[in-house]
Amino acid sequence: MDNFTVSPVVEQTLAELKALPCVKTSLDFLKTDGELTLEQQIAMAKIPAPTFHEREKALVFCEHLKELGLTDVHLDRFGNAIGVRRGKGKGPRVILEAHMDTVFPLDTVLEPKFEGSRVYLPGVNDDTSGMASILSVIRALNAGGIETEGDLYFMGTVEEEGTGALGGMKKHMSENTYDASISIDGSGFGNIVFNGTGLRTCEINFHSKGGHAAGAFGKVSNSLYAAARCVVKIASIEVPPDSGTIYCVSNFHAGNDAGINAVASDSQIKINYRSNRQDFLETLHNQIMKAAQEACDEETARWGADTVTWDTKQYVDVPAVNQSANIPLVEALYTVIKDCGIEPTFSVGGATNCTMGIYAGVPSVCIGSGGSGGGAHALDEYFDNTDRHIATGGTLLLALLMAGVAGQTRPLAQK
Numbered sequence: 001m002d003n004f005t006v007s008p009v010v011e012q013t014l015a016e017l018k019a020l021p022c023v024k025t026s027l028d029f030l031k032t033d034g035e036l037t038l039e040q041q042i043a044m045a046k047i048p049a050p051t052f053h054e055r056e057k058a059l060v061f062c063e064h065l066k067e068l069g070l071t072d073v074h075l076d077r078f079g080n081a082i083g084v085r086r087g088k089g090k091g092p093r094v095i096l097e098a099h100m101d102t103v104f105p106l107d108t109v110l111e112p113k114f115e116g117s118r119v120y121l122p123g124v125n126d127d128t129s130g131m132a133s134i135l136s137v138i139r140a141l142n143a144g145g146i147e148t149e150g151d152l153y154f155m156g157t158v159e160e161e162g163t164g165a166l167g168g169m170k171k172h173m174s175e176n177t178y179d180a181s182i183s184i185d186g187s188g189f190g191n192i193v194f195n196g197t198g199l200r201t202c203e204i205n206f207h208s209k210g211g212h213a214a215g216a217f218g219k220v221s222n223s224l225y226a227a228a229r230c231v232v233k234i235a236s237i238e239v240p241p242d243s244g245t246i247y248c249v250s251n252f253h254a255g256n257d258a259g260i261n262a263v264a265s266d267s268q269i270k271i272n273y274r275s276n277r278q279d280f281l282e283t284l285h286n287q288i289m290k291a292a293q294e295a296c297d298e299e300t301a302r303w304g305a306d307t308v309t310w311d312t313k314q315y316v317d318v319p320a321v322n323q324s325a326n327i328p329l330v331e332a333l334y335t336v337i338k339d340c341g342i343e344p345t346f347s348v349g350g351a352t353n354c355t356m357g358i359y360a361g362v363p364s365v366c367i368g369s370g371g372s373g374g375g376a377h378a379l380d381e382y383f384d385n386t387d388r389h390i391a392t393g394g395t396l397l398l399a400l401l402m403a404g405v406a407g408q409t410r411p412l413a414q415k
Contacts, residue, residue, distance in 0.1 A: 001346045006331040010401070010412065014335055017400055017409050026144030026396060030389040033136050037392070038119070038385045040064065041132035045124040046110045051101040051164040054079060054156075058100055061131060061156040068138045070154065078171040081156040085141065088406040091150025092179035092413035096137065096399060097169065098130025098369075099160030099185065099353060103377045118382045125373035125383045130184035131156055133369040136392050137399065149404030149411050153178070160353055163201070165316040169353040173360035180329050180402040180413040181357035182395070183366040187373030187383060189391035190342040193366035194330050196355025197244055198281040198320025199274040203251075203313050204230065204292050208299075209306040210265025219305055220263055224254040226299035226308045227267040233291035234271065237284070244276035244349045245284060276349040278320040318351060321358040328412040329363040332401045336394045363413070367395065 017023055049057040058081040065073045070083030081100070102123035104110075112121040134154050141152075159167035169183075183193075206223040210216070231249050239245040254267035271288060275281040289312070296308040324330075325346065337344040350366065357364030370391025375381040404411030 001325060004325065004334060006335050007328070010328065010331045010335050013401060013409055013412060014332070014339060014397065017397060017405065020405060020408055022144040022146050023400065023405070026140040026146060027393045029143035030136065030140050030393050030396070033139060033392075034385055034388050037132045037136040037388065040135055041124060041128050041383070042112050042119060042121065044131055045121050045128040046112070048104070048106045048108065048110065049101050049123070050103065050105055051159055051161045053106060054100045054158045058156055058158070061100065064135050065154060068135065068142060070138070076172060078168055079158040080168050080172050083154050085138065085148070085152040085154070087148040087150045087152065087403060091148065091404050091411050092402065092415050093151050093153065093177065094180045094182070094399060094403045094413055095153040095155060095178045096134055096182045096184065096395070097155040097157050097353060098134055098183070099127045099158070099168070100131060100156040101158055101161050101164060102126070103161050117386050118384045120380055120382045122379055122381050125187055125381050126376040127160070127185050129187055129369040129371070129373065129383055133184050133392050133395060137396050140392070140396050146400070147406040148400065149406050150179070150402070150413065152399060152403055157353060163315050165318050166351070166353055166356050169356040170359070173356050173362065178362050179415050181354070181362045181364040182398060183353045183357070183364065184369050184395065185352050185366050186368050186376065187371050188368035189340065189370050189394060190337055191345050191347050191368065192330065192333055192337070193347040193350045193352055193354050194323060194325060194364070195276065195349055196318070196321040196358055197274050197276050197349035197351050198278050199272065199316060199318045199351055200281070200285060200314060201270065201272045201316035203268055203270045203315070204310055205312070206230070206267045206296065206308060206310050208263070208265055208308045211263045213261040213263060216263050218303065221299050221303045221306050221308045222263050223267040223308060224264040226295045226310070227252065227254060227269050229295035229298055230292050231269060233295060234288055237287050239284065240280055243280050244274065245280045247271060247273035247284060247288070276320055281320055318355060319359055321355050323358050323363065327363050328414065329365055329402060332412055333365050333367065333398055336397050336401070340390050340394045
């Protein structure tokens with residue numbers, strides 16, 4: 001984002017914050033905390049936690065929060081693990097969260113392999129790195145004896161990945177109110193996610209009478225042909241440029257291996273489609289549904305026999321959300337990243353828990369946990385802990401800018 005400017009108040013508050021002896025102590029502590037942070041990260045990543053199966057990992061995270069002195073540590077009714085570090089009492093409510101689920105099945109072998117400064121382990125980066133960074137931030141707060149003006153909430157969320165569709169964050173935000181939300185997801189630190197891409201995943205099922213490939217030919221419609229017609233129509237849909245609008249027919253199934261001489265009575269396609277604008281997403285959805293209806297009408301008319309019908313089931317429905325970059329939270333993050341010696345970049349869209357904070361009307365951002373990583377969602381996923389403390393220190397400063405240090409700096413988050 002060219003020529004991005006921040007309020008002088010943000011820059012002044014950061015300078016005041018960094019001058020505090022307690023904050024200096026916390027930042028110095030983080031330079032020595034990397035080994036323990038990585039150790040906890042690996043231990044938590046070794047716990048199987050595919051989406052909808054996060055409970056064991058959540059209970060371990062809760063134990064860590066209790067050990068660090070947080071209060072009201074519990075699993076909410078959706079399975080999210082949460083604890084509170086109380087502030088002076090009248091400041092804003094600020095939440096830091098990382099998702100606990102991974103994309104790997106329960107029977108995945110979860111044994112770390114080390115290569116230089118890298119650790120290879122499914123889920124170690126996305127997003128066990130965020131969970132470990134949260135624990136490191138709490139230890140730093142304790143090391144500096146920092147009392148905040150507002151309450152700090154720390155949470156491990158469920159159901160972020162895949163068909164979870166950011167569900168843990170969405171459900172939690174529907175019942176709780178915050179003044180700022182900070183999501184930590186994956187490695188790195190310079191990229192600022194402050195908007196959310198809308199996405200949907202659905203299946204369309206086509207139904208016809210079916211019959212013998214020879215005896216029924218010309219007498220019945222074919223659900224497979226209707227599905228194929230629909231795919232061709234979807235493939236011809238044009239999308240607006242520079243809007244992050246995409247679609248993909250990812251699956252096609254019809255008939256069965258034993259019925260190669262049968263007219264398929266049932267066929268199915270699955271589609272994933274996305275956009276950074278909700279109105280474009282709705283338009284695309286309507287075009288896809290129209291394609292299904294037209295395909296059925298054409299296949300029915302082609303044979304003049306039975307009627308091909310269709311129905312649809314939606315697995316994922318995440319709204320596209322937008323907020324201004326010129327709000328205190330985004331400006332504070334931008335300033336902190338530059339202060340860390342990193343050139344900030346702005347992400348256009350993205351599917352993170354930040355989306356559900358914005359959707360709930362809460363100023364929200366998503367940042368990385370530092371270090372470096374790669375191979376997300378692959379068995380060779382890895383994380384490199386080198387210089388992680390830079391990002392963890394930045395996250396600490398961002399949280400303190402939002403919540404304020406009691407009697408020292410005013411919170412930038414607005415109640």
